Amino acid sequence: MLRFGLVLKKAVQVIITLFAVITFNFLLFRVLPGDPIRLIARAGNLSPEAISRLRDLFGLDKPLVTQYFYYLRNLFTGEFGMSYTYRRPVIDILQERIANTVILLAAATVIVVLIGVAAGVIAAARRGSKTDQSLVVTSLVFWSLPTFWTGLILVILLGVYVKAFPVSGITTPGASFDSSFARLLDLGKHLVLPTITLAIVDMGQFMLITRSTLVDVLTEDYILTGKAKGLPFRRVLWGHAVPNALLPIITTTALYVSLVIGGAIQVETVFSWPGMGRLMYDAVLRRDYPILEASFLFLAATVILANFLSDIMYMVIDPRVKEA
Amino acid sequence: MSTLLDIQDLAINFKTRSGDVHAVDGVSFQLEAGKVLGIAGESGCGKTTTALSIPRLLPSNARLVRGHILFDGVDLMQFSEGEIEKIRWKQISMVFQGAMNALNPVKTIGAQIIEPIVWHEPAIARGDANQRVLELLERVGIPAARARSYPHEFSGGMRQRVMIAMALACRPKLIISDEPVTALDVMIQAQILNLLKDLQKQMNLAMIFISHDLSVIAESCDEIAIMYAGKLVERGSIRKVFSQPAHPYTQALIRSFPNIYGKQELIHGIPGYPPNLIHPPTGCRFHERCDRCIDICAQSEPVLREVGEGQIAACHRIGETLP
Numbered sequence: 001m002l003r004f005g006l007v008l009k010k011a012v013q014v015i016i017t018l019f020a021v022i023t024f025n026f027l028l029f030r031v032l033p034g035d036p037i038r039l040i041a042r043a044g045n046l047s048p049e050a051i052s053r054l055r056d057l058f059g060l061d062k063p064l065v066t067q068y069f070y071y072l073r074n075l076f077t078g079e080f081g082m083s084y085t086y087r088r089p090v091i092d093i094l095q096e097r098i099a100n101t102v103i104l105l106a107a108a109t110v111i112v113v114l115i116g117v118a119a120g121v122i123a124a125a126r127r128g129s130k131t132d133q134s135l136v137v138t139s140l141v142f143w144s145l146p147t148f149w150t151g152l153i154l155v156i157l158l159g160v161y162v163k164a165f166p167v168s169g170i171t172t173p174g175a176s177f178d179s180s181f182a183r184l185l186d187l188g189k190h191l192v193l194p195t196i197t198l199a200i201v202d203m204g205q206f207m208l209i210t211r212s213t214l215v216d217v218l219t220e221d222y223i224l225t226g227k228a229k230g231l232p233f234r235r236v237l238w239g240h241a242v243p244n245a246l247l248p249i250i251t252t253t254a255l256y257v258s259l260v261i262g263g264a265i266q267v268e269t270v271f272s273w274p275g276m277g278r279l280m281y282d283a284v285l286r287r288d289y290p291i292l293e294a295s296f297l298f299l300a301a302t303v304i305l306a307n308f309l310s311d312i313m314y315m316v317i318d319p320r321v322k323e324a
Numbered sequence: 325m326s327t328l329l330d331i332q333d334l335a336i337n338f339k340t341r342s343g344d345v346h347a348v349d350g351v352s353f354q355l356e357a358g359k360v361l362g363i364a365g366e367s368g369c370g371k372t373t374t375a376l377s378i379p380r381l382l383p384s385n386a387r388l389v390r391g392h393i394l395f396d397g398v399d400l401m402q403f404s405e406g407e408i409e410k411i412r413w414k415q416i417s418m419v420f421q422g423a424m425n426a427l428n429p430v431k432t433i434g435a436q437i438i439e440p441i442v443w444h445e446p447a448i449a450r451g452d453a454n455q456r457v458l459e460l461l462e463r464v465g466i467p468a469a470r471a472r473s474y475p476h477e478f479s480g481g482m483r484q485r486v487m488i489a490m491a492l493a494c495r496p497k498l499i500i501s502d503e504p505v506t507a508l509d510v511m512i513q514a515q516i517l518n519l520l521k522d523l524q525k526q527m528n529l530a531m532i533f534i535s536h537d538l539s540v541i542a543e544s545c546d547e548i549a550i551m552y553a554g555k556l557v558e559r560g561s562i563r564k565v566f567s568q569p570a571h572p573y574t575q576a577l578i579r580s581f582p583n584i585y586g587k588q589e590l591i592h593g594i595p596g597y598p599p600n601l602i603h604p605p606t607g608c609r610f611h612e613r614c615d616r617c618i619d620i621c622a623q624s625e626p627v628l629r630e631v632g633e634g635q636i637a638a639c640h641r642i643g644e645t646l647p
C-alpha cells in the first residue's frame with residue numbers, strides 16, 4: 001500500500017518541480033517590461049545618483065546569477081519584498097489574503113466535492129431514470145454558467161431584492177461585535193453568496209465525472225460478482241463500485257483545487273472579498289510586481305502540493321499504482 | 325437422489341433497440357444434488373443467459389417470457405429481491421471465466437472471500453470467518469499468507485483458484501461455473517479442472533459447468549445439455565451423448581473437435597453461422613446449416629423426444645437414424 005520509499009521519491013520530485021517553478025518565476029519577472037527602479041520610484045525624474053543608489057540597494061547591479069542566489073535566500077527567510085502599492089511587506093499582505101481565500105475556498109470545495117459526488121453516485125445508480133436525466137441537465141446548465149454572471153444574479157436576487165445576505169466584503173464595515181460568536185456569524189453571512197456561487201458553477205463537473213466513471217465501473221465483472229454474492233445493490237455500489245471510481249474523482253479534486261483559484265478571482269471581485277484573487281486582480285491593474293511574483297509562487301506551490309497529495313491518495317486507494 | 329434444480333420451459337428475451345433477442349427459448353433440465361451438468365454450444369447460443377437466470381442475475385433488459393426455476397422445490401422466479409439475495413452465494417454460487425475481471429482490483433482477496441461469509445452469516449465470529457478463509461485458500465492450493473494480496477498480484481490460474489475458494493465460502497449446494505477454464509493455458513486448465521472435480525466430489529456439490537469445449541465437459545460432467553440458438557437440442561448422460569449423438573448438431577459439434585488420439589486431420593468446422601436471434605428461423609433453428617435437412621425441418625419445429633435411456637433430442641429425422 002503506502003510505501004515510504006515511493007512517497008520519498010514523490011517528495012523529491014515535488015522539490016525539484018518547486019525549484020524549477022521558482023527559477024522560472026525569477027526569470028519571468030526579470031524579463032518583464034518595465035525598469036524596476038522606475039516602478040519603485042514612481043517618479044519621473046530621478047537623478048542618476050539616486051538611480052545608482054537604488055540599483056545598489058536592491059542588488060540590481062549584480063550579475064543575474066548572484067541576484068538569483070539572493071532571491072533564493074530571501075525566499076527561505078520569507079522575504080518577498082515590499083508591495084509597490086500597499087507599501088507594506090508582501091509577506092504580511094499575502095498571509096492575510098491567503099487566510100481569507102482559504103476560508104472561502106475550503107467551504108466551497110467541501111460542498112462542491114461532497115454534493116457533486118453524491119449527485120453523481122445517485123445519477124449513476126439510477127441511470128436512465130428521470131432523476132438521472134434531470135441531474136445531468138442541471139449539471140450541464142450550471143457548469144456552463146459564467147462565474148461572475150452567476151455571482152451578479154445572486155447578488156440581485158438574494159442580496160438586493162430579498163436582502164437575505166450581505167453582498168460584499170468579509171465583515172460588516174464599522175460593526176463592533178459583543179462576542180466572537182457574533183463575529184463568526186457575521187463572517188458566515190458574508191460567506192453565503194460567494195460560496196453558493198462557486199458551488200453552483202463547479203458542482204456540475206464533479207457530478208458528471210462521478211457519474212460517467214461510475215457508469216463504467218458498474219459494467220465491470222466484479223460488480224456482477226458482488227451481486228452474485230447476494231449483496232444488496234446499495235452495498236455493491238458503495239462497497240465495490242465507488243472505491244473503484246474514486247481515482248478520477250481525486251484527480252478532478254486536485255485539478256479543481258488548482259483551478260478554483262481562477263474562479264476565486266472572479267468571485268472575490270464580484271463580492272469584494274479581500275482574498276488572493278482580488279489581490280492579484282488589483283496587482284495586475286497596478287503593476288505591483290512583488291505581489292504578483294509572490295502570488296504566482298504561491299499558486300504554483302498549491303498546484304504542486306495538490307498533485308502530490310492526489311498521488312499519495314492514489315497509492316493508498318489503488319494497490320496497482322506502484323510507479324507513476 | 326433428489327432433484328435440486330428443476331428448470332422448466334425457460335424462455336428469456338433481451339430487449340434491444342433492433343428488437344427482442346430470443347436468447348433462451350424453451351430450455352428444460354433437471355440437476356440432482358451432487359451431480360455435474362455440462363452445457364455446451366457455440367458462442368451466443370444462450371449458455372450464460374441460462375446460467376445467470378438461475379440466481380436471477382440477468383441484466384435489466386432481460387425478460388422472463390415463460391418458465392419456472394425450481395430450486396429445492398421452490399420457484400426462484402416468485403421470490404422478492406430480498407429473498408433471492410439470501411439464496412445467492414449461500415445456496416447458489418458462481419465461478420466466472422478465468423480471464424474476466426471478476427475480482428475487485430482494489431480489495432485484497434481475503435476481504436473478498438470473507439465478504440459473503442459475514443454477510444450471509446452475521447452471527448459468525450470474526451475469528452471463525454478468518455479461519456474459514458484461510459482453510460478455503462489452502463483447499464484450493466493458495467498459501468494462507470496470500471490472503472492480503474491483491475488480485476493483480478496473482479496469475480490467471482491463481483485468480484481462478486481464488487474465485488473457486490470464494491464460491492465455496494458459504495458452502496453452497498450448487499455452483500454455476502461459466503467457462504471456468506477458458507482463456508487459461510492448457511496445463512493450468514487441467515489443474516483447475518481437477519481441482520473443481522475433486523472439490524465437487526469431496527463436498528458433494530451440484531454443479532453446472534458451461535463450456536464450449538466438449539473435451540472439457542466430457543472429462544468433468546455426468547450429463548450434458550447441448551444448446552443451439554437458444555434451444556436445447558439434446559441432453560443425456562455423457563457416455564450416451566458422446567457415443568451415440570442423436571442430433572445432427574451434436575454430431576457436427578463432436579466431429580469438429582480434434583481428437584488428440586486420432587490421426588491429425590483438419591478440424592471439421594460447422595459451415596455457416598448461428599442464426600439471428602431477433603428473427604429466428606422457422607422450423608428447426610438448425611435447418612439452414614444441417615446436412616440432413618428435409619422439407620419439414622423448415623416448416624415445423626421438432627420437439628424433444630426420448631432417443632435412448634435418459635437421452636432426449638429434438639430432430640425430425642431421429643426415427644430414421646436410430647437402428
Ligand SMILES: Nc1ncnc2c1ncn2[C@@H]1O[C@H](COP(=O)(O)OP(=O)(O)OP(=O)(O)O)[C@@H](O)[C@H]1O
Nearest residue numbers: 338340345347366367368369370371372373383601
Ligand atoms: N444484455 C444483453 N442484451 C441483448 N442481447 C444479449 C444480452 N446478453 C446476451 N445477449 C444475446 O443473447 C444471446 C445469448 O447470449 P449468451 O451470452 O447467453 O451466449 P453464450 O452461449 O454464453 O455465448 P458465449 O459462448 O459467447 O459466452 C446472444 O445472441 C447475445 O447476443
Ligand SMILES: [Mg+2]
Nearest residue numbers: 371372373502
Ligand atoms: Mg457465455
